[in-house]
Amino acid sequence: MTEQAKVPAIRFAGFTDPWEQRKLGELFFESNERSSSMEILSVSVAKGIYPASESDRDTNPGASLVNYKVVHKGDVVYNSMRMWQGAVGSSDYDGIVSPAYVVARPTIELDSTCFGYLLKRPEMLYKYLCDSQGNSKDTQTLKYDRFADIEATMPANLEEQRAISACLESVDHLITLHQRKYDKLVIFKKSMLEKMFPKDGESVPEIRFAGFTDPWEQRELVDIAEIVGGGTPDTNNSNYWDGDIDWYAPAELGNNIYAESSTRKITQAGFDSCSTKMLPADKTILFTSRAGIGNTAILRHSACTNQGFQSLVIGDADVYFVYSMSERIKKWAEEKASGSTFLEISGRQLETMPVNLPSLVEQQAIGSFFSHLDDLITLHQRKLELLQNIKKSLLDKMFA
CATH class of the missing domain: 3.90.220.20 (DNA methylase specificity domains)
Incomplete structure (x- = not known):
């Protein structure tokens, strides 16, 4: 043949x-x-x-x-x-x-x-x-x-070689363009997080929205959030698993802003069998407390977690405002964490973290600002991923 x-x-x-x-x-x-x-x-x-x-x-x-x-x-x-x-x-x-x-x-x-x-x-x-x-x-x-x-x-034909180059170079140009936009937004966000929250020892931030002049109040994290731990059902009991209750493990959070659905799910019997607690949607910030302290995500649907979390159920505060404090909370928790096998921060420790708080209206303005900024960053990140996937596909299909 x-x-x-x-x-x-x-x-x-x-x-x-x-x-x-x-x-x-x-x-x-x-x-x-x-x-x-x-x-x-x-x-x-x-x-x-x-x-x-x-x-x-x-x-x-x-x-x-x-x-x-x-x-x-x-x-x-x-x-x-x-x-x-x-x-x-x-x-x-x-x-x-x-x-x-x-x-x-x-x-x-x-x-x-x-x-x-x-x-x-x-x-x-x-x-x-x-x-x-x-x-x-x-x-x-x-x-x-x-x-x-x-x-x-x-391809033996030089013109075909050039056509392939031109196509792939145009995709690379778009990737570079969106990468630069993404990088600039990330840098801008970092700068604004530093300037829109008071520095240590100060009661007002460097940059504020018009109309807000009152000093921020120093409180503790427990004043605005209930700290809730988790638990794990017996992994050898099949009656506890593959149910319809979302149950998160720390590795699932990654860099996602929102937690939409867990990889593993437990049954009601599994939930009742252990110390895990049901966390409310849109009011909870998942917070990993061990072996990688400080990964966070806003919970989109009611769920529970394993014991690798000390999650923040927000009370009288703006959720996205508190979420925007994630890096500050992480840094504080890492400094206070202890443990012989791995570092861990307890719920009682996390409750005592000092936080500076403006009025709820100013919190909402700051939260809305960073929510919009995060949306832009996510948009460019997704465009980047799409372009990179397109390039990968073209490299696969444009060569024999």
Whole structure:
């Protein structure tokens, strides 16, 4: 039976020729050109190959550049010890790199950006891992002769290579754009959390909404929240599990703002059998109290937890205002925590935490502000995840 020609699942209109299987040594040769007179390039798995910043250069100011390798625009550069992790890319710049890197220069006219993407694909990374030499992953090295012997399936048509590059670069541009927006919002939120809550020893914050002038009152956490622990039904009793009551474990919270549904659920019999308590929806901030103190989430539906929580059931205060204090509560709890096996904060300890409180109306204004800001951060985070998934799919389907 004739072997079916290899073509990708997604292809641009006008390209119909089958792709070729070529050894990388047919497409590139190892360049050992040396110079110290060109600009230093930084090589990053995440960002690619780009001119080094002043801070990058200052990390080793006395280093000799005599043995640095010359890189020309269009060369492929890889880290021989981290190649299997994806430490490979094409350069858009002329410059020099550390001797620790291998510089592969094209032997034929090709779009090196396309190959920068091709060489990062999971199946290629697996080939690098298999062909690397060393006693452990940390010491495995992919020498050029083994790199040259690896086969890759590629479009022979240069215009098709360029079309693939243009598509993937446009997605990367969008990813970078949303990453920057996300990073700016995270930094802005951090700054506002510092300025919209009073500093230690002070009774008013640096920034306030118009109309609020009264000093904040110093209280204890117990004045605005009931601290509630949890419990676990007998794990060997099947009658206690797979019910319809949400039951949370600390690892489930992650970085989520809201807790919508637990991974495991218990029955009413399971609930009655242990010390766990039912926590009200939209009034409870789950707070992990051990082995990772201070992860928080606002409970969306009534639920209970295991003993790894000291949750805050909010009384006469704005829930999102208190949630916005999460980092402050976490820092205080970590300082007060104790334990020989693992650090833990008790409910009684948490109750005594001093907190500064404005009027309920000002709390609501602050809570609403940070709720809106968190929504924007989540929006950009989701867009980022969507774009990254799109890129992953394109990398899978645009190469044979």
